[in-house]
Every structure is written in C-alpha cells, then in structure tokens.
Amino acid sequence: EGQINGGTVRFVVDTGATMVSLGRADAERIGIKYQEGKPVWMSTANGPAQGWKITLDSVRIQDVTVNGVDAVVMPQSMGVVLLGNSFLSRFKMQRDGETLTLDKRF
Numbered sequence: 001e002g003q004i005n006g007g008t009v010r011f012v013v014d015t016g017a018t019m020v021s022l023g024r025a026d027a028e029r030i031g032i033k034y035q036e037g038k039p040v041w042m043s044t045a046n047g048p049a050q051g052w053k054i055t056l057d058s059v060r061i062q063d064v065t066v067n068g069v070d071a072v073v074m075p076q077s078m079g080v081v082l083l084g085n086s087f088l089s090r091f092k093m094q095r096d097g098e099t100l101t102l103d104k105r106f
Contacts, residue, residue: 002062003058003060004022004032004056004058004071005031005032005056008030009022009026009080009081010079010080011061011080011082012082012083013100014082015084015088015093016084017085018084018085018086019053019070019072019085019086020070020071020081020083020086021071021072021074021078021081021082022071022073022074022078022082023073023074023075023077024073024075025077026077026078026081027073032054032073034052034054034073035052037052037053037054038054039051039052039053040072042072044074049074049075049076050075051073051074052072053070054070055068056069056071059083059087061083064102064104066087066090066104069086070086071086088102090105091103091104091105092105
C-alpha cells in the first residue's frame with residue numbers, strides 16, 4: 001500500500017510494465033484529472049484499449065517519495081495499481097530469492 005498524489009492505493013510491483021498503470025476508478029477516487037492527459041492506445045491482455053498518459057505529482061511508498069512519475073490510466077478497473085518502470089527505474093533493484101530490494105538512485 002502507498003500513495004499517489006496523496007491518495008491511498010494498493011500496489012503490485014510489475015517489472016514488465018513500462019509505466020505505473022492505474023484504472024480509471026482508482027484515478028477518479030484519488031482525484032486525478034486523467035482526461036487532461038494525452039490519449040494513447042495500448043496493448044492489454046484483453047486487446048487494444050485507449051488510456052490516458054499523465055504525470056503523477058508524487059508516488060509514495062512508506063518513507064520514499066518519487067516526484068514526477070509518468071503513468072497511464074486504463075479505462076477498466078484494475079483493482080490494484082501496477083508499479084511499473086517509470087517508478088522502478090529510479091531505484092537499483094536487487095533480487096534475493098523471493099525478496100526484491102529497492103535502493104533509491106536519485
């Protein structure tokens with residue numbers, strides 16, 4: 001669990017996702033004006049879908065905050081936010097068995 005722009009969300013780390021991805025329902029619940037973002041088409045497991053590319057003011061997990069994170073808002077509900085590489089690339093990732101450790105780079 002963490003925060004996006006001050007709103008609480010549940011995250012799942014997804015090293016295969018290019019960007020942080022969240023569903024429209026979560027975006028609306030935490031007050032993100034995604035309609036002001038750039039409309040984009042993307043490939044999903046359910047086929048092509050239109051979403052909105054935005055920049056999040058902040059993403060916070062425990063005591064670590066990253067500002068200016070690119071994200072995409074998907075039209076369908078996702079249940080969790082995918083914590084993709086637009087956030088993860090700011091960290092050095094080290095895997096030890098089942099544990100993934102993130103150390104902030106900048």
